[in-house]
Amino acid sequence: MTTPSQIATLVVTLLCLSGLQSNAQTLTSSNLPIVIIDTEGQTINDEPGIVTSLSIINNASGINSITDIPNEYQGKAKVEFRGCSSQNFPKKPYGIELRNSTLVTESIDRALFGFPAESDWVLNASYTDKSFVRDPLTYYMANQSGRYASRVKYVELIINGAYQGIYIFQERVKRDANRVNVRSLNPDDTSPARITGGYIVKVDKNCGDFDPNHVWSSNYMSPGGTIPHQWATHYPNDEDITAQQFNYIQGYIDEFETTVNSTSCCNATNGYSKFIVEDTFIDYFLLQEATSNADGFRISAYLSKQRDADGGRLSAGPAWDFNLAYGFLTTPFDGNTQTYQGWRYSAPGDGTFPVPFWWARLLTCCQYANKLVTRYKQLRQTVWQTNTLLAYIDTQYALLNQGSLNRNFTKWPIIGVQVWNDQPSYVGATQLDEVNQVKTWLTNRLAWMDANINSLLVEPLATGALSTTASAIGQGQTAQLTLAFTGSGPWSYTLSPGLSGSAVSSPVTLTVQPTTTTTYTLTAIRNGCGSGTASGTAVITVLMPADLSLAFSSDRRTASVGEPIQFQLAVTNSSPESVSLVQLENRLPPNLTFTGSSMPGVTAVSEVVSMTTTNLAAGQTMLFSYTVQATAEGTFRNAAQIVSASLPDADSQPNSGTGDGQDDMAETDLRVGSSVSLFVSPNPNQTPLPPVLSNQPPTDPTLADLSVALVSSQLAVLPDQPFSLSLIISNRGGAAAGNVGVQAELPVGWQLTSNASLTVSGQVVSGTVPSLGANAQTTVVLPLQASTAGTVQAQIQSSTPADPDSTPGNGYTNGEDDTASLTLRVR
Known part of the structure; x- marks a missing residue:
């Protein structure tokens, strides 16, 4: 690409060879506002500019005469040349800063043409864009999509009494609540919270009065680039930004680029979304692609950063400088046969001004790519419909074609003349041809994008479908819903009424237990690529139970x-x-x-x-x-x-x-x-029944629980006939008992026939069990003979440990379970 000075030389040479120097043209009245600059004998320069008198005539009737009293503005303004290569053309672009009429070093804000009040404005010459619509149309598209871009007004300009032609009066890219709305940043804002914003930065080439101390190169090469792309600060300006603030914003952007260049780029927590406002990047990308701006992404590419308290991330935009868009350059790019074909982000362009690598890298993240495709389709169905945009172009042409176009191209006789010489550009035979070329190209471009936008998808958006095999259940019963997904898992889903969850495999079965007839609808499905398409309804009818x-x-x-x-x-x-x-x-x-x-x-x-x-x-x-x-x-x-x-x-x-x-x-x-x-009857399908549970308290493992029972070998005996009496001693406790003493009192006329291991004292017979384990039982047998009927009584006399529910040796008639009695009849 040739340098700006080479372009200027080529243009001036061409105009001189063709005899097409600018012609004098008198403006008396216009349907456009008239801007008048009086330099008061000074010469306009690039920097630092000169203070001039500025008048603007803008009558409500829409008819403005050069002799009318200025009603939009009359006062002072600093005026200077602006732009890079554009200021080398014969028709100059200007920057304007409104100044106080008495203290001319002080800027003032005014709401010109109904735009929000500000001091800084631009007079865009639109010299190479003979349609005069490329910038206004692009800013209109941005505004209609909900993004800020410069507000514009067509005017006719007179400087020192000489007619200059049609200009686009527009807002300069500037930090302002009504322009680039980020927090103001003062030199003393260096605390950890305040230093985070706001900033405006740009990817651009170096021209004009720039400070090399506030410019830096990316740490990463981009495809097709011979050098890395270059960053510069735009706000705060070179005079106000401190070294600490510059280091902060450079560090933030370096961290963003390092993250996007890494394997964690698409990570939902630590990837690109940690640094950028995703929707602004998507809308900026689509605008650059819809216009196929030859300078897109790599020159005049602005970004802003909010203070952390306001969100803190980078936003792309505002859009700026589209004079080389809409097929202005007639050479197809990126291996295509038509200028309206191909993706501009993947075309390297001039290797010294490459498209930053992260525009392509972001598209490798399926969530970003799918969201971008969805957004494009939404815009095409609403504010970017082809007919709507063509109607806007027609409206602008009708506005200019009431004498202004004739005056402009009489002043600047360049219709049919090639004025852009480092690459072939479109040259129409008439000014209407220039307008129609934009319309035809835009129609073809949007149709091409419609057909190719899905090629940007990393993978299709996920889908989710709900179904069920159940239609009716009884009260208290359950039913199964089936969710089937496409796309990469895991998936998160939402069902009405009020159900949500996640799944790592497909299909997944959900168990529901509605109490009344319920309609379940899959309302949302999402995976790592974003929100997908949800479908399916299942009605579960709950029937009254039978009996x-x-x-x-x-x-x-x-x-x-x-x-x-x-x-x-x-x-x-x-x-x-x-x-x-x-x-x-x-x-x-x-x-x-x-x-x-x-x-x-x-x-x-x-x-x-x-x-x-x-x-x-x-x-x-x-x-x-x-x-x-x-x-x-x-x-x-x-x-x-x-x-x-x-x-x-x-x-x-x-x-x-x-x-x-x-x-x-x-x-x-x-x-x-x-x-x-x-x-x-056989019973093969018996449902297992629950085990019978005891209602007794659990056994204490530290205590014994002793009881005694009397059992006779005969309930009726003959006089002096031998029989036996068994003392059954049981331990139902959780601990073993030792030295268990047992005692029986015999009726008068009863006697032992053998007293082995027993002690007899009168009618009382005693014995000892040395040890009785937990949940164990033992028997002491008394061999007896009786001469008369009587009642035998027995008790536990002693034990170690003590029994928790009875007292050893406390008598035979207290009703405790360590006592027993038995009556025998003698025939």
């Missing part, structure tokens, strides 16, 4: 082998709802054989009798009868149960077995002959 019961009877309780026996099974529906498809089953015991039934709903296979009713009304009882006969003698215990029903039963479960005592099962018994054999 079914069985009764079983036979026409006889006893029978002979081979004799017909009639069984009758009654099923009753006590619920308020009808129940359909109730099926009963009687598994006959062995040696009991089905012989027939006169009822059509009764069948038997392998001695399993089945009965079915298609409908059982509320309150109805239905009887099923059939005959059987025994093939052997014995007692027959016959059982039946309900195995299925259309509605669940509130107090029983179908096919849960015939041994659970529920009212959906019934038994009857029958005796055949005198055999003691027992035959019982």
